[in-house]
Amino acid sequence: MILPRAFYARPTVEVARGLLGKRLTMNGRGGRILEVEAYLPCGDEAAHAWRGRTPRTEVLFGPPGHAYVFLNYGMHYCLNVVAEPEGIPGCVLIRAVEGAGDGPGKLTRALGITLEHYGADLTKGPLKIHAAPEVSAMEVTPRIGIRRSALLPLRFRVAL
DNA sequence: GTCACGATTTGT
DNA sequence: CAAATCGTGACG
Numbered sequence: 001m002i003l004p005r006a007f008y009a010r011p012t013v014e015v016a017r018g019l020l021g022k023r024l025t026m027n028g029r030g031g032r033i034l035e036v037e038a039y040l041p042c043g044d045e046a047a048h049a050w051r052g053r054t055p056r057t058e059v060l061f062g063p064p065g066h067a068y069v070f071l072n073y074g075m076h077y078c079l080n081v082v083a084e085p086e087g088i089p090g091c092v093l094i095r096a097v098e099g100a101g102d103g104p105g106k107l108t109r110a111l112g113i114t115l116e117h118y119g120a121d122l123t124k125g126p127l128k129i130h131a132a133p134e135v136s137a138m139e140v141t142p143r144i145g146i147r148r149s150a151l152l153p154l155r156f157r158v159a160l
Numbered sequence: 161g162t163c164a165c166g167a168t169t170t171g172t
Numbered sequence: 173c174a175a176a177t178c179g180t181g182a183c184g
Binding site: 070073 | 176177178179180181182
């Protein structure tokens, strides 16, 4: 069963924790989500939406359940899931997917995700997220690879 | 229009 | 530890 849009229309942190263990598929390929990071709509200086609404961050302000893809370091794509009700720019960065390797850039390359998928609806189309049982345990740690607000405990991963 | 920089990965 | 590599956002 594909996750309904209502699943995404919740606080960013709840969506982030809920996504762990769910199955992300791209044209049928993919696997369980093992690691994510939350980027909050308010008070989070590391979030792209912090600087305001721009062409790139436009989708973050739209309805939830869509993909926010961006090119980073001029060579890697990163996949995010838009959370919160429409108008509130929260999102969840997918950092690791089972079978697609660890690392935001590696999994997008492995699954063939590019800017073409910017704004893609995750409830239909080639890129989907399916329901799955809740994970039994998860770790919560500070986010990685950022400078601003780096200490906030917004990184979640499935415990081994 | 110009410029510095980043939610990374990979190789030295 | 440093390079690769380019769109975006800040500034003039």
